[in-house]
Amino acid sequence: MGRRELVRITEPLTMDPLRPVLLGTVAWAVALVVLLLVGDALPADDRWWTWTAATGLGLGLLGCAAAVRRARRQSPRRSPSAPD
Numbered sequence: 598m599g600r601r602e603l604v605r606i607t608e609p610l611t612m613d614p615l616r617p618v619l620l621g622t623v624a625w626a627v628a629l630v631v632l633l634l635v636g637d638a639l640p641a642d643d644r645w646w647t648w649t650a651a652t653g654l655g656l657g658l659l660g661c662a663a664a665v666r667r668a669r670r671q672s673p674r675r676s677p678s679a680p681d
Contacts (some may be wrong), residue, residue: 616665622657625650 629650632639639646 613668614663615661615668618660618664619658622661625653625657629654632645 629647632647632650
């Protein structure tokens, strides 16, 4: 059996990517709030987790913006003369 026989071509997913991206962003936001509340109780060697959560939140916000932009680009456009 050759390698070409094992490759299966699949259709792209048609799901809305905003929900999972938003869920991950909310999880990073909660983690950041918890880490900020804990603050000085963290050992000095574990304080990098705060920056990790902040980075995850920032990237999640960028992902949400990209998902919204993608959804707007893929949605059918209304013509100005079309009735609502």
